[in-house]
Amino acid sequence: KAGVTQTPRYLIKTRGQQVTLSCSPISGHRSVSWYQQTPGQGLQFLFEYFSETQRNKGNFPGRFSGRQFSNSRSEMNVSTLELGDSALYLCASSLPQARNGYTFGSGTRLTVV
Amino acid sequence: SQQGEEDPQALSIQEGENATMNCSYKTSINNLQWYRQNSGRGLVHLILIRSNEREKHSGRLRVTLDTSKKSSSLLITASRAADTASYFCATDGGGSGNTGKLIFGQGTTLQVKP
Numbered sequence: 001k002a003g004v005t006q007t008p009r010y011l012i013k014t015r016g017q018q019v020t021l022s023c024s025p026i027s028g029h030r031s032v033s034w035y036q037q038t039p040g041q042g043l044q045f046l047f048e049y050f051s052e053t054q055r056n057k058g059n060f061p062g063r064f065s066g067r068q069f070s071n072s073r074s075e076m077n078v079s080t081l082e083l084g085d086s087a088l089y090l091c092a093s094s095l096p097q098a099r100n101g102y103t104f105g106s107g108t109r110l111t112v113v
Numbered sequence: 114s115q116q117g118e119e120d121p122q123a124l125s126i127q128e129g130e131n132a133t134m135n136c137s138y139k140t141s142i143n144n145l146q147w148y149r150q151n152s153g154r155g156l157v158h159l160i161l162i163r164s165n166e167r168e169k170h171s172g173r174l175r176v177t178l179d180t181s182k183k184s185s186s187l188l189i190t191a192s193r194a195a196d197t198a199s200y201f202c203a204t205d206g207g208g209s210g211n212t213g214k215l216i217f218g219q220g221t222t223l224q225v226k227p
Contacts, residue, residue, distance in 0.1 A: 048213025
């Protein structure tokens with residue numbers, strides 16, 4: 001059974017640019033969540049999608065957005081990149097009620113220069 | 114903001130010893146989960162304990178939960194060098210349904226020396 005796949009693994013962008021990250025959940029998982037991990041702030045929740053609808057959103061500026069497609073694949077977009085957006089971005093998928101916890105991808109390491 | 118606090122922040126032990134990590138949280142929960150992260154990679158789910166459970170075992174892992182104290186502990190017995198990683202507790206923030214949001218602690222970095 002394939003795990004959660006995140007692409008790309010590494011990304012270097014310039015301030016002011018925008019970036020799109022992709023996440024393919026485990027087959028059958030309809031919930032996809034996104035997290036940002038930085039040394040200073042740790043792991044912070046960005047948003048969660050279920051059946052193409054955003055159900056929950058963390059405390060991030062509007063430059064951070066996402067969407068989910070009918071096949072449950074999800075993308076997140078960050079516009080007008082800032083240096084502070086440099087982080088490891090993780091997505092996770094789960095079954096309903098997350099009764100077995102969440103399965104995380106290996107992450108996308110974004111560096112903004 | 115992070116609601117979980119983990120203690121200790123770093124732990125260094127010899128192979129074969131037991132490692133205990135503690136986690137405290139602030140709000141009500143439906144469940145608490147522990148995850149492992151190897152060197153900046155993705156998180157691996159270790160164990161989930163529900164709010165009505167007090168103790169749970171999985172292989173060399175033992176998790177306890179005390180909802181009256183809003184705290185949990187993770188015990189790894191007979192540690193191995195391969196257990197070297199960062200360990201995070203995460204809560205679901207309580208409430209009904211699955212909102213898909215986990216609230217993570219700052220993590221404990223465990224080093225197991227061969």
